[in-house]
Amino acid sequence: MRGTDYVVKRVLFALGTVFVAITLNFVLFRSISGDAVSALRCRQCTQEFKEYQRRTLGLDKSKWEQYKIYLGDLAQGDMGRSLRTEEPVTSILWEPLKTTVPMVALGTLFAIVFGVGTGVVAAWRRGTATDKATLWGGLGFYSMPPQWLGLVIVLFIAGWLGLPTSGVKDPTLGILSDPGFVEVLVDRLEHMILPALTLGLVLFGEYTLIVRSAMLETLGEDYILTSRAKGLKNWSTVWKHGFRNAMLPVITLVALSLGFVIGGAITVEYVFSYPGIGLLVVEAIDQRDYPVLQAAFLLLTFSVILFNLVADLLYFKLDPRVTE
């Protein structure tokens, strides 16, 4: 019954982390000097408007009271309203979320496919020129700030590829004619490629280094030697005995690097004016619209916690020996 224990433990841990994140979110935003409203920046934000917001947010109540209200609202899926537009935050998040997810997914997929591919080849051919090129290439991309790589790509590559460098769709599309499904899809993809590529390349650097070192470690194990001695072909040794075992830590690492992926997505979306969660965060920071920032932070944190849980469970599925 150890397996069930493990699963229960991981789920409880994830729930604990969610609670910590929720509380942290409350504490951070309530401990700023002044209050959540005083720093608000927008055109219609007069003194009266701020007073009104203070009352609706319940900022005149005690901290403990506020915390209880906050938890209660959250339990009902209510994350508050934007201080600026008064729209419910949950509906503000929805559109950008739909824009961000495919872009980040595309970038991550690119990074995983190429990172794993080159990492495995480099470890297999260790010490050769291929290995060195992968190592230094990986290290190079790993140490580039994503926003900077984005700018470099806009400067040198975008024009050459003829891809758009800002926004999520062509504003002129659909004015003269009714665009077909394919046309819209191609347009969206074109806008997605550069931000996804930027994010993907930076991640690629990290993944290829991780995969390479996991593979090197695995290829040094005794059972690899045994399989060689048994006369198995090189390829099947690397693939069946090496790769499958090396992938175990990689799963966890990919999940753990999500915090960084999200950070990268924020700056990359800013560079490409890609209207996703990242750009929303940047705008919310700029206007000091704290409910939006809070909700975005919670959303990002929850997704990372969820992916970590998935990675933990997947790990367990692949290697039942793991027990904490």
Add this chain to the structure above:
Amino acid sequence: MSPVQTGAPPVEETPSPTRSLKWRAIAAPVLRNKSAMVAVGILSFFVFLAVFGDLLIAGDPKAKVGDIFEPPSREFWLGTDGGGASMVDLLIAGARVSLLIGFCAAAISAIIGGTVGILSGFFGGKTDTVLMRTTDYFLVIPDVPLIIVIAALFGRSTWNIIVIIGIIYWTFTARLLRAQTKSVRERVYVQRARALGAGNSRLVVRHILPQVTPLLVANTVLLIAYAIFAETFITFLGLGDPATISWGSLIENAFKDDAIINNAWWAVIPPGVCVMLVVLACTIIGQTMEDALNPRLRTGHLSVRRFRVLRPKEQQES
């Protein structure tokens, strides 16, 4: 031969009789490794710039000395930025703030992480459970968004940014140090010292600390890279100190001043390259040290955020 073995003997086998800090044990692998020596050279160069930069710049680095976005020339080696200031001067001035943030934030992380890790590993039991549970929670909460949110709420000054980065990046250090401390605690000489009546504080300061410090140093060097990286994020989102110049703010300015439309590659490329070089150098140095110390510690599968970069020569054959 398996890649588990490293060039230097594992720490366990050679507990030095004096239990003094083994600086030589950290320095030797770096001195032996060509890439690591190049990395040390690069890092020293930037540290030199950061310390003696004032002597190289005549006057205010932000001063308008030429046209805006002047291409590189004999007078301005790397051209000018959107404010007409010399890029070379700006880069030199930026080195100071970027490295200051990197080193100080890493030091804060190392102190917090080291303390938590050593206490947790040394005392075990309830202390361990509480500290490690807390660490694990913070390990999963995504660091960059957290840093951005805290910076948005409290940021703006360089020292605030240093503290913010410092209090976020300690988790891995704590995990690593805990595992190392646990293994040192069980060694015979520590047990003997305890039997001879050494108190907890004496055991930690005289016997545990010297053994775990090399690993802490290696880890701190890696943290410098993280911190410099985080600074560019914060600054790029407009949360940096507007009065200071850092490499992060130079990237931000290039973006805000439309260096792209002006095709001014010289305003975009150099600050990023500086960040890259320092991050690369710190990563290589830190990894080389860690490899030599060979902490093949099971720090829990949660925290395997690790890759080995440069393996000693003898391993690459086999």
